[in-house]
Amino acid sequence: MGRRRRAVAIVVVICLGFVGILGVTGFVLFNRPHADPLTKADAIIVLGGENDGRLQYGLSLAEQGYADTVVLSNSYNDHPGDLPDFERACASGTATVTVICFVPSPFTTRGEAMYVARLAKQRNWTHVIVVSWNFHVVRADYIFRQCFGGSVTMRPVPRTYDYSPWKWATVYAYQYSALIKALVLGCDAG
Template sequence: MSRRRLLIPASMAALVVILFLNGASGTLLFARAQADPLAKVDAIVVLGGEHDGREAYGVGLAEQGYADTVLLSNPYHGTDAVMAEACQPRSDIEVICKAPVPGTTRGEALMARALAEARDWNSIIVVSWRYHLPRARKIFNECFASPTRSVVMRDVPRDYPFSVAKWQYTYLYQYGGWVKAELQGRCD
């Protein structure tokens, strides 16, 4: 058999192994990521992403008494209807809508840290997707947390009815983001 004829089956087998490992490890690391128990904090930080109920969940936690302030990451354009509604002033809680710079999880952690320093926040709840929690926890631990500041990680309470292909992409994206966070290091 020619070398070229062997290369195609070997490449296909390698791809199957890579996809299997990505799916299995991603399921364990990301899809089954554990949220922290809720606790009263100084502010709730809702990370940007798809409008999957996270804005309402973060505001709802504040309405339940977990914090008096909600920081909504708002990297969206001014015509975003969900954010226009979520950013409306309220009488019972303070809602801050702000665009992170850069418009990444790291930018959101830096934005939260700047507000914590200005407002004497010692603790926050961070709201994101369940599968984003491990990477968001790493970034907030490196860019926000300190001996006097702590982070509670919470996922949006919802199901993720993704196809196998969407899960594969999601896990690969999270691994890529993790590598980027490792390369960037601490935010000092």
Template structure:
């Protein structure tokens, strides 16, 4: 006897819902392991500190303070904020005009204005100055992707450091951040350096 249409629909609906739940759980668990867990490396001396663009969450001055403590004699600060608002101008002017004895502070506009553009710019300088090690500073959710992108462009040692700050735990914010970082990883895999 043939199965009633409503019973078949119900089974398909249950299968679809189960698939959605499994995908959501896999997305959440993988996102948590890759982006929420801090993947910072131990602090150590490097040839240059690279501060990636992003929120003005203290990253610029964290990088400068690490140089002040002797972790590097060069600090590169990405400045992808164009057009700038007053807050961007204030932070970047203060960071880029910082003077530290024995430390070169250099701000740059990446092209393209992405992590890949930052890595390509740094690759050029690393070749020019024979750098063998870099410390890359960004926010915690970005470290895995930044390591992947910089690893495509730079063959030396990478030390990744998350900005010491608090992070939103609101589920919609976290879900968006995970999706953005997954998409960025896929894009990096396709584009390379």
């Protein structure tokens, strides 16, 4: 009986250590800010996601002169309540700011990066600013650097995330699995 208890205790300690390492690494990768300094770019890319201020933030960066083109990814068809805000943002182009809206295919960050890579090739873009959630920035940065091939500046939506520990655990799990998927799939920008 002593050996069995000791084996169970060792397994429990190893599992807790593994969970602790994932938690600390997750905090560093997904909670800590990973914002690059802003510089003028060819376009501002606003990735799909929550209606959390990202549309307005991307447009405000253009209004501040960081780029004259804003590219908005449409993930709002799944969130009908947010669709009017997206449609207003798509129609908000001015004489000095062009707004391009698209639905990515595949409907993932990789699909968004592939679309931007094709658009950049057509328009001779060499530098983009990408806007997303803070906890998505590391993965989006990796994917865009694979697909885009130019200079990428990552900017998280300026907001806080008051998530419960359980919610953070699900965010970490999703981001870890999606990062592994990005490592495996690479990028085929067509």
